[in-house]
Amino acid sequence: MSKKLLVRRAAVLGAGVMGAQIAAHLTNAGVDTVLFDLPAKEGDPNGVVGKAIANLGKLSPAPLASKPLAERITAANYETGLEHLRGCDLIIEAIAERMDWKQDLYKKIAPFVADHAVLASNTSGLGINKLAEVLPEQLRHRFCGVHFFNPPRYMHLAELIPARTTDAAVLESLETFLTTTLGKGVVIAKDTPNFIGNRIGVFSMLAGMHHTEQFGLGFDTVDALTGPAIGRPKSATFRTADVVGLDTMAHVIKTMADTLPEDPWHSYFQAPKWLSALIEKGALGQKTGAGVYTKRGKDILVLDLQAQDYRVSAGELDADVATMLKEKDPSRKFAALRGSEHPQAQFLWAIFRDTFHYSAYHLESIADTAREVDFAMRWGYGWSLGPFETWQAAGWKQIADWIAEDIVAGKAMSNAPLPNWVFDGRDGVHGNAGSYSPARNSYVPRSSNPVYARQRFPDPLLGEKFSQGRTVYENDGVRMWVDEGDDIAVVSFKTKMHTVNDQVLNGLQEAIAVAERDFAGLVIWQPKEPFSAGADLAGALGLLQAGDVKGFEAMVANFQATSQRIKYALVPVVAAVRGLALGGGCEFQMHAASSVFGLESYVGLVEAGVGLLPAGGGLKEFAVRASDAAGPGGDVFAQLKTAFESVAMGKVSASAMEARELKLARDNDTVVFNAFELLHVAKAQARALAENGYRPPLPARRVQVAGDVGIATFKMMLVNMLEGRFISPHDYEIASRIATVICGGEVDRGALVDEEWLLKLEREHFVALAQMPKTQERIAHMLKTGKPLRN
Incomplete structure (x- = not known):
């Protein structure tokens, strides 16, 4: 049954920051959308949603492609508005990240969901199979996870996470809708905590925090090292934490600690002392005006752990390290970083090594192929190359040997061995035949979903060449x-x-x-x-x-x-x-x-x-x-x-x-x-x-x-x-x-x-x-x- 998902009307459950912006983007795309939340305590029962819709006009960057579109979003609440759901073809749940709350809501809405409608949870890391358990039998094959990245209008990534019961045709038609109608880059993830983007992304930030301390570097120096200098966004490491919110960051780290007890890197899944201290003081980052960084007048100040106070942010790259980073040949660049005595160079080698190590170790459990991991990091975190592409470009075998040496020498964050496939004589994980899948032990070509025939030049992975006509x-x-x-x-x-x-x-x-x-x-x-x-x-x-x-x-x-x-x-x-x-x-x-x-x-x-x-x-x-x-x-x-x-x-x-x-x-x-x-x-x-x-x-x-x-x-x-x-x-x-x-x-x-x-x-x-x-x-x-x- 390859049935097309015909979306005339959609519903978004939850009018928080994410839910309201997903509703805005659906409306941008011409989808008639109903936005739900709890009934207001007094006045208009849809007051909570009304306020969220009004707030869309104040957010920057703007969630709406045109201001008047705000009036097109229908406001509803869970007490008096559930009848609206009967006419919806797609329902996206985006309430707070609590399993019990989500499951309670599913029980409440299930009687109102149409027989053909698709229900998707925009969770950033809760178990999709666990969520599905409370659904009635006839709805389970139409349920999956869809994780938009913030802000949903601008971030290209949408992770699609099937449950064991999800129908393949439902998945394919939802992927088509996300790709063409909403303009997303879809990555299929396995049902593991934090899925792909946040699993690797948050780990790379934790590695950055750990090595910042290890090499005694300032937060601003690390941001100068981990931004555009290595092909990553300007917000780099600590500025990103401020933007996301330090409380949110700590929550995500705690989730990793709670849900991944077997992870060989588990001992690092805890908020650093300075992070907990800032949160206690109410310095949560951008939303409170102070976090790792703060502004005084025109000056940007950064927290200095030695002085226990803010100082003017300088963030200077060492001249020699800056020269190494300008090297065009990735294999020479990595050799220089690993061979250098300078703490900044050692820091960079260490964060790359540990992210490569973590990505390779977990690849089989979190994704079908290396392609999903690389695209998730590029589209969801703004990296110019994903971890596997970076490793392959720098010389697969040499980097693998160096990582193995560092593991043996006790320099890596974990002593877990690299998987055997890393050393099977390969030169990388992406090639003409596709990208490597450890589970299938073969190279898997790009998706055969017909929607991709519309992309004459898709986003190319390392080594992919498309005819230039x-x-x-x-x-x-x-x-x-x-x-x-x-x-x-x-x-x-x-x-x-x-x-x-x-x-x-x-x-x-x-x-x-x-x-x-x-x-x-x-x-x-x-x-x-x-x-x-x-x-x-x-x-x-x-x-x-x-x-x-x-x-x-x-x-x-x-x-x-x-x-x-x-x-x-x-x-x-x-x-x-x-x-x-x-x-x-x-x-x-x-x-x-x-x-x-x-x-x-x-x-x-x-x-x-x-x-x-x-x-x-x-x-x-x-x-x-x-x-x-x-x-x-x-x-x-x-x-x-x-x-x-x-x-x-x-x-x-x-x-x-x-x-x-x-x-x-x-x-x-x-x-x-x-x-x-x-x-x-x-x-x-x-x-x-x-x-x-x-x-x-x-x-x-x-x-x-x-x-x-x-x-x-x-x-x-x-x-x-x-x-x-x-x-x-x-x-x-x-x-x-x-x-x-x-x-x-x-x-x-x-x-x-x-x-x-x-x-x-x-x-x-x-x-x-x-x-x-x-x-x-x-x-x-x-x-x-x-x-x-x-x-």
Whole structure:
């Protein structure tokens, strides 16, 4: 019975931090969601949930992709609202981590759960089989664990934990839903305490804490060592503990101690004395304003155990150790760390060694293959490589021998032997045939679940190579390629941050010509984020400083010509956008036949920040869209207001949905939740347009503009801002020119102009601004610091 999980309505039980955010993300994904909690003691019985929903708007990073979505979540309570459950296809339980509470709730809801509905517990480590024991027989095959990582909108990992009774078809269909609808990276875990991510992740933090003490290092030094320097998030070790909450951290450690009595590392499963002392004082980390770190004024202070007080955080890496970490060859890097006498290097070798040792020892009991462990650490903890990938990259055999030597010498945290398979002559655990499974003693390929056919380039593991397609055309700026037998070509930029220079402009124009001749459509897509950080500022500033105004004007004209070429191509050009799409990158997608956005798309026309205005056809496009929306004789100005504010303030959307609200995306542009499916959807979109007999829009020759009255109205708003000191005189200058272009220049209100007129206005005002000293100061400052200058 391979039945598809059709989720029309979902319920989330528990409106705590996690539950409310899971409900928010389901709602982001267009799933009608009911959020439950206990009835309020007084007033509205759904008051507890109402408060949790209101709180979603205050959280940062934002759980909701669009603020108004909060109103779409239905509030309910366990006393009067259980009837809601009858209409739910998926029920996710996310109450506090107590077995007895969860089991009591299951008994209470069981009579209301529909015969086809799937029930999943978002527990971070309680036994799934134990939870299932209280369920009625007919519900057990539709029950499993699904563990989202916090914050659920942004963390890619979702661990799926089957119970012994879970139906395979239920699991496969839930995996499909999590992958495509919610955009997750799914890892199947065995039913063991803390599953995979937290089992390895918390152990690696405990190892970090243990060795911090052993080598006498400061907390800030350890954070400098265990962050981006080794391919891990900025929050590193102790900052992460502060963010998670020191009380939560201690609770998780205690859970490990209680549930893993047989673990050979059991003696380390206890909170260090300093951690317990901080918790007693109520210093629980970020939520209380003090933990391992605290802030005084602008200074960040760190706890100093010697002085029993806070000191200013310095966290310096030793110069020699920093050099070792910059070594590109992992085998040389690890040899240097292990051979060094420096405590910082010894610390790093020790935490890697013990994490490798722990991961290998427990692999068979916690996961089917090494792939699950590596993905769990990458997607759930933000490591650039998982533990097995790191070990394999550094030379499997050599590292294994060193770990074994350290175990014998009593240097490792445990004297448990490495499993035999580590020494069977292998060079690693990932290869062409898949990833190693100790239980099956074989290499297991990636999942055969059909949902993964949507990922042309899945997240690659070490050593995995995916065909890059056949190159059709290439220059220094772009590469255009196609899969064999496909009629939709793809073009990708080759520049840093995918910025736009002359080679990109000329390359795009050529790629469109090739697509018109040989293919049914073209997709603009980048293998890695961002989509494009905009125009190449350094090149532009060079032309200006050299006094080459003609060359500068030609570059702007070429930019506009490229946007127009995208818009009027005879085959559909579809933009596949994720990550940053700024300036020219945003303008290209505005001119595409259609855009497909990854949910996490941060879109903006930010030229004002560098003293310029958008001149790649973006303002012209706003004017054309406003004219179309208003209709003959309609109010064009009303259609322009949001777009003007977005550009004048340099706003950047915090999601693809917000890009629609800011008028930087069209209302009918598609939003895709799984970034690895973006190319698949964009190609399908291009193919659908082509199949429908695509023709580009007719040239916009009669664009109705807001004219002088529109400009004057915008300027009134700006004068108030200038007088209130919200903007500088140069900001006023830039915004006035944006208003002039978007309103079609000093012509009568309702006058009809053509696109060429609007493009000429863009160019004139862009070139005029570019020659002003204050603008050139802004560009130079942005290039030097990466931050905008308000002058």
